[in-house]
Amino acid sequence: DAMVIQNPRYQVTQFGKPVTLSCSQTLNHNVMYWYQQKSSQAPKLLFHYYDKDFNNEADTPDNFQSRRPNTSFCFLDIRSPGLGDAAMYLCATSHRTSGGGKETQYFGPGTRLLVL
């Protein structure tokens, strides 16, 4: 089945130690998103890639970076995790046409990050 895969499902890191979360997809979608979701809150968009074009949200801290080496993979790098970065990180994908229009985002299972 076509799907969005996130590894690992749980990640423990230390305060200030860089960490990378990964997302892959078999949907061949051209847009990949990263969301942060804290407990009992709605997901918050951090940034997205449309093909190779990176689109950062205005309020995303510089501590969060992303890489998309190819269509299938996208990484979320947290350069110096703080205690406030402990959250669920969700990856999503969608297919965007050049004319714009109807898009549906499909989400992966998420990676829960714990910062010690």
Place this chain on the structure above:
Amino acid sequence: AQSVTQPDIHITVSEGASLELRCNYSYGATPYLFWYVQSPGQGLQLLLKYFSGDTLVQGIKGFEAEFKRSQSSFNLRKPSVHWSDAAEYFCAVGERAAGNKLTFGGGTRVLVKP
């Protein structure tokens, strides 16, 4: 700026009873509307979506939603709830002018009593 409101933070319903989750949005044009469900510790699963056309939309797991432009609403319904429907439900609006960025409501947590 567009916004999405889910007035009910928690809803408790008995198994077999009907369920309705409210969603109101603020958006200047005809919106793209979505309902997602999230089980504990899991990602978001798409239940259904509305882009245009028939205002009553059927989704997975026996859910349906109705788009009412006059009320700026997109309420989710299920006639008979199963224990497995206990989860958090998010309504979202796709912002076409911003690359179809999703604006989410705050979510409604559904508890199912046996």
